Structures are given as structure tokens and as C-alpha cells.
Amino acid sequence: MTTTQTPAAPPARAAAPTKGRPKRQREGAAWVFLSPWVLGATVLTLLPMVVSLYLSFTDYDLFNPPHWVGLRNYVQMFTEDPRYWRSVMTTLTYVVIAVPLQLALALVVALALKNMRHGKGFYRSAFYAPSLLGASMSIALVWRALFNDGGTVDHLFGNGGWINRPGWSLLAVALLTVWQFGAPMVIFLAGLQQIPAELYEAAAVDGAGKWRQFVSVTVPMLSPVLFFNLVLQTIQAFQVFTPAFAVSAGKGGPADSTLVYTLYLYDRGFVASHMGYASAMAWVLLLVIGAVTAVLFRTSRSWVFYASEGDR
């Protein structure tokens, strides 16, 4: 039935735009399908963004009406609040440690699994599992115990629990992110498998060794996937919350060493009820993430290779 009718379809489609009514009906239908999204995008995304920009110029505690204070919140944040800068530095340190380590591990494991004949599916699933479990409070509590005084890490290295030492606590949090390398690994693996085998064969014919093939074929062909993972993981890392909360009982300690940005934002907004100040922090976070993404996109032109563009 369907197959016999198919050839008639293209003319019908070409004729449709000339008739006004069906097209308008279809447009109406589109808005019906879109309506939940439109409502959500305006009421729960656009409007809140505007409101939080407004609130960032006010003093607001949820109970009394917002009180306009101009740039006061921003001035206080940048010049008078050492804990704010502490949270910025903590978050940046965390991003710089966790993201490269996680992606490097993901890439190495993906390369190891790529040509594996037996057990590839098993390893892929097993390495992926922590990505699903790692965001949970259960695992955050395990992490706290493993890195606490008397925990496994203390027994192994004998330098006391990391989470009680300001220089080491953030590393414990970062390692929880590294532990979840499975998600980018799976994406890397899928990317590696899309590289045509002919490219490697051609490179081998030209006398390229394993390393040369990696540098000249794998790296450029994989660069879009690497870029995607880099952007995604960086954005996520800027918003880390649960492990820092669990490791420090919500305080960001010791000595503010795990006071990541979102934890301080939560503390200002929902513990201290400085909603205006927290809104200002949220907007700075938004701008910083936007700026970092823009920089990544800009630099990507020099190192990300898109095969389809190269053909043209």
C-alpha cells in the first residue's frame, strides 16, 4: 500500500505550498506541538533569566520586596568578598585538574578498546557504569569515607585523609569526576569507529608507523569529537556541586578548599538568603561559561578538522 503510493508523493508535496489553507493548518499544528516547549522556554527560561539579571542589582531576601542597589552586589563580589574569589579559584583549579585528566583517561581507554576483538562490549559497559552512578549521593558518601582519616587512601598513602587537608581535598573531589570517564570514553570510541579504515591503510602504504598514523590520521579525524567532549565536560565541571557538598558536609571546607562556585552560590542564596547576591553570582557564572565556550569555539578553528569541509 505505502510503497505503491510513494511515487505520487513528491508532486503532492510540490503542490502543497501553492494552496494556502493546508499550509496554515500545518503551521497551526506545529505550534500545538511546540506549546509545552514554548511555555517552558518563556516562563521557566527566558523570564527567569531576565528576572535574575534584575535581581542581581537588588537586595532581596524572599520576604521583603527587592531593594535596588545598583552595582553594589557586583562591587562587593569583586572587591570585598575574599570567599567569592576563593570559590572562583577553587572552581578553576577543579576544572583544570578534572577535565584534562578525565578526557585523557577516556581517550587512552577508548584507543585501547578500539581494536579489541574479545570483550570490547563488556569493557565498554563496565567502564561506562560509574558515569551513571557517580552523580549520586551514595557514591559521594563513599568518596568521603574512602578519602577520610582511616579510609583506604589514608591506609595506602599514610598522609591522613585527603578531605581534611586543604591542599588535597579538592583533588579527592576531582578524582570522582575522573572516575566517571566512561561517558566521554564511549563517545570517543564511537568517533574512532567512524574513521574509515582506508585512511589507515593508505597511511601504512606510505610507510607511516603506529605513532605517525595516530598523529596524522586519528588525531585530526577525532578532533571534532574531542572538541565536543571538551566543551561538554568543561561546562559540566563549572557546575559541580554534589561531591563538594558531601565531602565538606555542605560547608566547602576545610579552609574553603572545596568551596566550589555553585556551593558558595547555594550558601549565599539559600542559606544566607541573599538572593540578589546569588543572582549576581549566577549571572557571572553564565557569562564566564559563555565566554569559555566562545573561546573554545574560536580556538577550535585552528585544531578541529571537519572532514566534510576538507572535501570541498
Add this chain to the structure above:
Amino acid sequence: MTTTASTAVSRKPIRWGRVAVHLGCLAALLVMLYPLAWLLATSLKPANEVIASLDLLPSHLEWSNYKTAFEGVNDVSIWRLLGNSLLIAGGAVLGNVISCSLAAYAFARLRFRMRGPLFAFMIATIMLPHHAVLIPQYIIFNKLGLVNTYWPLILPKFLATEAFFVFLIVQFMRGLPRELEEAARIDGCGPFRSFFKVILPLTRPALITTAIFTFIWTWNDFFTQLIYLFDPDKFTLTLALRSFVDASSQSAFGPMFAMSVIALLPIVLFFLAFQRFLVEGMASSGLKG
């Protein structure tokens, strides 16, 4: 390892490179799985063994940890906590599957004014940090008297606010042959019937991926639940576990980790049942972008 290598030798030479890769992977796997094994072991350890010894295995199995865990926290039974968690996760799954597939169909197949800019906006909201909208959303729900209810956790999912899933389903729908809908249209189907009768059944893999990821992410969610829920009897498993965060007494360790195991169980079961969907879904989301 050596035995498998020697049986292979009769047919072809031992590939030492491959053996090394396998050994490396197994070693990495042991390190990776250690925290999970530790969790399981600790949930069955007597209180005095939790910190004192490095031994992974308990001297005897302390099932009373689970008994204590089942009594719950703050006089709220664990069944209540489980039910609350399930209610929120179930609501979120339903909301995301319905609203995201509706929006995705419009973006993937229908023509309407401003489609390009709206699609770009939708993609941009994937990158948007949750915190930029968090406080006004909280104020809105506060004004509506909905703080300390489940509405702030479920309602947004019915409004397709998780654009990642809209995008995932759009990508999937774009891969479906257009001829099917053309045929349906010639047979007299409008956009609604062709969506429900033709497109939706074919989109099932993407919908399952959406459902599973929504379930797991909502189940694990902590931040939103932390700010919206106050009453202990409205708590989820995650929030109940949180009350252990402040407790430093080590006697509570066994029951705390018993409860942690219970909280992870649904995810582990989902993973075992749907690992193909999860792994493939993750892989394709990264590539088609």
C-alpha cells in the same frame, strides 16, 4: 590469562600486545570497581570494622545494617522515601517523554515561522547553566505556594525544559524516512495522526533512551531536591542520605552505606537491563552534534 594464550597458540602466534591491553584493562577495571565493592562490603560490616581495617571482606555479614536502614531516617520509613523518589522520577520520565517528543516532532518535521532561530535558542539552552534560572524559578514556585511540594521537580519536565532530550529526539526523527509520512498524508493523515501512528512508534529507541536517562538523572539529583523539599516525610532517598552527611559518628556507617546500596539499586538494575540503549544513546548524542 596464560592458559587462554596457550590454547590460541596452536592456531596463531600469541599476540603479546593484545594480552598486555587486556591486562591493562583488567587492572583499570579493578581500580574502577573498587569503590563499588567497598560500598557493598561496608554495608555488611560490623560498626567496629568500617574504619579500623583495610580488609575488604567483613569478618561476618552484619545484616542488621540493612534492618536499621529499612527503618528509615527521621522516623520516615525507607518505603516512603523510595516511593517519593519513584514518584518524582516517574513524573519526570512521563513529562520528558511527552513534552520533548512533541517539541522534537515540530522541530524535525513541521514548518513554522522562526523555526531556525527557535531551534538555535533551544540548542543554546542545552548549554545554559541551571543556576542562571534557578533563583527566579524558586521565587515563582514560592509565590505559587509550591515550595515543599513535588511540583517544582516535575512540572518543568512537562514543559520540555530539558532541551538535551528534545535535541536527541530531533536527531533521531531526522533519520526516519520521509516517505512514510508522505504516504500517511496521502492516506489522509493530518500531522497529529501521522505523529501518533507513524512517527512515535518508530521513535521508540530515542524515547527509551530519554526515559532511562531522565530516570537516572532525576534519581541522582540532589541540588533541586535540596532547595525545594523541607519536610522529612517528603524527602527522597537522596535527601535522606544527605542527613548522614552531617553525622560524623562512625556507628552510623553500616546503616548509611546499606541505605546507599538500596539507593543505587534501581540505577544498577536499569543499567543491567538497558545497557545497550544507554551506551548507544550516549555515543550517538555525541556524534550527530
